[in-house]
Amino acid sequence: MAKLIGAIPVSVLPEDGTFYPRLQDIEERVGSYTRAVIINSPNNPSGAMYSEQFIADIVEFCEKRGLYLIMDDIYHRLVFDGRRPINCYDYAKDLSENSKLVVINGVSKQYAMTGFRIGWAVANKRLIEVMTNIQGHQTHGPSALLQRAAIAAINGVQSSVESLRVTLENNRNVLVERLESFDGVKVHKPDGTFYCFADFSYYDKDSTRLANHLLKKVLVVTVPGVEFGMEGYLRISFCGGIKDITEGIERMKWALDPNSPNELYIGDRKLIRDWT
Numbered sequence: 001m002a003k004l005i006g007a008i009p010v011s012v013l014p015e016d017g018t019f020y021p022r023l024q025d026i027e028e029r030v031g032s033y034t035r036a037v038i039i040n041s042p043n044n045p046s047g048a049m050y051s052e053q054f055i056a057d058i059v060e061f062c063e064k065r066g067l068y069l070i071m072d073d074i075y076h077r078l079v080f081d082g083r084r085p086i087n088c089y090d091y092a093k094d095l096s097e098n099s100k101l102v103v104i105n106g107v108s109k110q111y112a113m114t115g116f117r118i119g120w121a122v123a124n125k126r127l128i129e130v131m132t133n134i135q136g137h138q139t140h141g142p143s144a145l146l147q148r149a150a151i152a153a154i155n156g157v158q159s160s161v162e163s164l165r166v167t168l169e170n171n172r173n174v175l176v177e178r179l180e181s182f183d184g185v186k187v188h189k190p191d192g193t194f195y196c197f198a199d200f201s202y203y204d205k206d207s208t209r210l211a212n213h214l215l216k217k218v219l220v221v222t223v224p225g226v227e228f229g230m231e232g233y234l235r236i237s238f239c240g241g242i243k244d245i246t247e248g249i250e251r252m253k254w255a256l257d258p259n260s261p262n263e264l265y266i267g268d269r270k271l272i273r274d275w276t
């Protein structure tokens with residue numbers, strides 16, 4: 001999307017090898033051409049949620065440097081282990097019409113309304129007007145029906161969000177526990193979202209080949225890490241039911257573990273292990 005508007009995206013990989021960037025990692029990549037910093041926390045694909053201190057620091061840094069700070073908060077309510085959503089405006093000094101803070105959110109994750117493609121941006125009035133000028137001619141026009149449904153979700157009883165959150169936390173626990181039983185998988189426990197981004201390079205350093213193998217042989221869908229700039233990783237979604245998650249993991253294990261039995265049944269379908 002950055003390239004689409006003629007910008008040059010620059011990724012920031014935390015130097016310490018974790019999924020948590022430090023302010024100095026970002027500072028080092030900011031130059032005189034930098035116009036905006038994009039932060040997505042909780043993060044797709046890693047599931048990492050950045051600390052309150054980090055958010056406070058990045059808000060302060062961008063304000064000082066006159067940079068736009070675009071916060072993609074779409075998973076903000078889907079957080080685990082007692083974490084609370086972080087509101088970056090709590091740390092902004094400039095809440096005037098010149099604020100360069102842009103917060104993005106939508107209905108797709110918190111209300112399980114993926115596919116509705118209804119979201120919003122919170123920013124200063126002039127910036128929103130400019131965004132509307134462009135968006136009005138590009139992607140404007142979500143159907144009235146979907147807009148009504150989104151309004152109902154936002155204004156309706158919010159207990160569904162908590163129940164989704166609890167379900168996802170439980171799913172996460174089951175998925176992580178099962179993945180940790182693999183010999184070769186390095187797992188980072190997600191703090192939020194519904195994704196686990198795990199290092200499968202022990203089995204295959206080529207994540208596209210590995211994802212294709214799992215899809216073809218045991219009908220399990222994962223997203224190759226290379227699509228997110230991290231070769232050797234796979235993104236696994238845990239937004240399904242527990243049964244689907246445990247079944248999916250069992251199949252992956254069967255496909256990857258050379259000591260697995262020769263046969264596996266998926267319903268009536270008999271799979272034969274014809275690879276090493």
Ligand SMILES: Cc1ncc(COP(=O)(O)O)c(C=O)c1O
Nearest residue numbers: 040044074106108115117118119
């Ligand atoms: C980080 C992030 N931001 C925004 C979106 C956009 O969601 P949607 O287009 O469903 O509103 C997604 C969806 O996958 C996402 O992962």
